[in-house]
Amino acid sequence: MEVRTVDTRQRILDAGERLFMAHGYEGTSMRQITGEAGVNLAAVNYHFGSKESLMQEVFRRRLDWLNEERMRVLDELEAEADGQPVKPSAIVDAFFGTLLRMAGDENRGGMTFLRLLGRTLTEPSEFIRAFLAHEYQVVMDRYKEALFRALPEVPKAEIVWRFHFMLGATSYAIAGTDALRLVTDWQIEAEDSTDRLDRLVPRLMSFLLGGLRAPLPQF
Amino acid sequence: MEVRTVDTRQRILDAGERLFMAHGYEGTSMRQITGEAGVNLAAVNYHFGSKESLMQEVFRRRLDWLNEERMRVLDELEAEADGQPVKPSAIVDAFFGTLLRMAGDENRGGMTFLRLLGRTLTEPSEFIRAFLAHEYQVVMDRYKEALFRALPEVPKAEIVWRFHFMLGATSYAIAGTDALRLVTDWQIEAEDSTDRLDRLVPRLMSFLLGGLRAPLPQF
DNA sequence: TTATGATTAAAACGAACGTATGAATCATAA
DNA sequence: TTATGATTCATACGTTCGTTTTAATCATAA
Incomplete structure (x- = not known):
């Protein structure tokens, strides 16, 4: 020590x-x-x-704080709501906004960790998937329950799917600052990286909420 | 031979x-x-x-058809529209729906290739990113242009971002049939895999269109 | 049937991998 | 100052990696 x-x-x-x-x-x-x-x-x-343990520690160092923060914010929201359901937009912001705002904090890993998390969510080795699942389980369940209460008219299965889609859009938006150049070329180059992050949060939030509240599909 | x-x-x-x-x-x-x-x-x-060339061939075998099909469908849509902009929902379906419907066709790689593509989009080695960028460039540009015309009141930069978010939601939805268990546990298990795919397409389409047409963010 | 080019097979190459070892070096408390 | 435990260091271990080589086997045309 x-x-x-x-x-x-x-x-x-x-x-x-x-x-x-x-x-x-x-x-x-x-x-x-x-x-x-x-x-x-x-x-x-x-x-x-070992290398595996190092990988786990790399994640734990950041995720512990992130998950605590997510819990804390949701606790606050539910306390304020005083028994009423929390607004969907507030839940989404508490989960994804908190994550994205981490990227602005270099002491918490900044963009680097966020991109690592984003790419790892889709390329999980067996041991890393097990680790992430374990770390995330409790927080996920809390947020799912909050969304169920916030959107009582939407079937639970649909909410779970849309949560999943939101996770994907967010992971990719984060992980793909490079892959982005695959879709665009010039349109976004102008913005520098901090400016890009500042604008990414509201942009992504609009998209996620639009998707979450979209009309239900007709089977 | x-x-x-x-x-x-x-x-x-x-x-x-x-x-x-x-x-x-x-x-x-x-x-x-x-x-x-x-x-x-x-x-x-x-x-x-070499191993790298094998990887490229694995992708080329599927992407050549996919990109041609995407071009063909968009050609058709624009011909039908006869000068008018194509509806956003039709464009989204032509791009993402065509991709997802590949998963039902075992001769075109089915779920396996789709999941490979999904995970590769967020974990690109340098050589694979370059390859995908090259393969995708032309198709991407066509679809972006179509969306620009379909949504003239939305800033182009915003459309590009939302295209990017849609790609992410889709990749993740595909790649994460396993990671899915991270978010859900029981809710979706009941559905078998073909049933799941049949329902995934409309579900994802609703989400994507909701996000694409969401109110613009306030900076 | 034989000659030829394409394909398969077995074996080995050097390089890089994650990990382990034991000695050297450090900081600290007695 | 010396003893002790923590840390760093150089080095080596045994495996596995992608690739190459050389010989055997195959299918086909002359």
């Missing part, structure tokens, strides 16, 4: 976060990580035990 | 498609692929040259 230790752990976590984001879990080697972190190759196994 | 050759190539492509879908590009080894295909290890390099 000395200065150097904390520093080394931190440097490894930071490098891992960035490299896993850029090249994926399998595509990143321990030598890349320790190289970028400027520490010895053996440091990862000494401090974290 | 004999029977055995064609068969070997096909078996490798099928195995590669399935394994890349399940474990990602980096997470799949040539020995897994040739093992599952029941061919010799050297067959991949003989027939495709």
Whole structure:
């Protein structure tokens, strides 16, 4: 628990976060990580035990705060609502807005972690899916229940699907700052990256709410 | 160009498609692929040259048809419209509906390819991103232009963003038949897989159109 | 039937992987 | 100052990776 230790752990976590984001879990080697972190190759196994454990720690460091924050905000909303259902827009903002606003906070991983999370949600190795499922379970259930109460006229299965679609749109919007160039070329280049994030939140929120409240499909 | 050759190539492509879908590009080894295909290890390099080229061929085999079909459908729609803008719902269906309906056709890769595509869009290795960008460029531009004309009152940048969000929701909906269990547990289990797909298309379409036509965000 | 080119097969290549080891170095408390 | 436990370091281990090589086998045309 000395200065150097904390520093080394931190440097490894930071490098891992960035490299896993850029090249994926399998595509990143321990030598890349320790190289970028400027520490010895053996440091990862000494401090974290294994590459898998490092990956988990990279996520835990950020998700613990995020999930607590999501719980806290929803608690607040439900307290304010005083028994009444919380507005859908407030629920969506509490879940996705909180996530997106993380990207503005470099101390919480900023864009890097957000993009890592986005890409990991669609490329889960077995061990990472199990880990994420476990970390997310409780929060997910709370938010689903809140949406059920907020939209009593919408079938629950439909809400679950739309939650899923919202997750996808958000993951992709985050993960794909590069893939974005696949869809667009020039239209968005003008905005710099912080400006882009500021505008992304309301843009995405409008889209998500529009989708959530769309007319029900006719089978 | 004999029977055995064609068969070997096909078996490798099928195995590669399935394994890349399940474990990602980096997470799949040539020995897994040739093992599952029941061919010799050297067959991949003989027939495709390298692992990267195999990956590209796995995509090309499906995307060529998909992109042609998307072009054909949009051509038809614009011919019918006879100079007038095509309805947004028709454009969305031509792009995303065509994609989703591929999943019902086992001869075109079915769910397997669709999920591979979905996950690859968020985990692109450099070489794969370049390849997809090249394959998609022309089709994307056509559809963007069609949407610009269909929604003249919406700023172009906004349309591009929303196209991007729609891509994300769709990718995730496809790729995440497993990750889905992260969000839901029981609600959807009841439906079997073909039934699920039949219902997914209208569900997703409602969501996408709701998002596309949502009120513009206030900055 | 034999010659030829295409394909398959077995084996090996060097490189890179994640991990483990044991000695050197550090910070700290006695 | 010395002893002790924590950390860093260089190095090596055994595996697995994608690829290459060389020989065997196949199908086909002369």
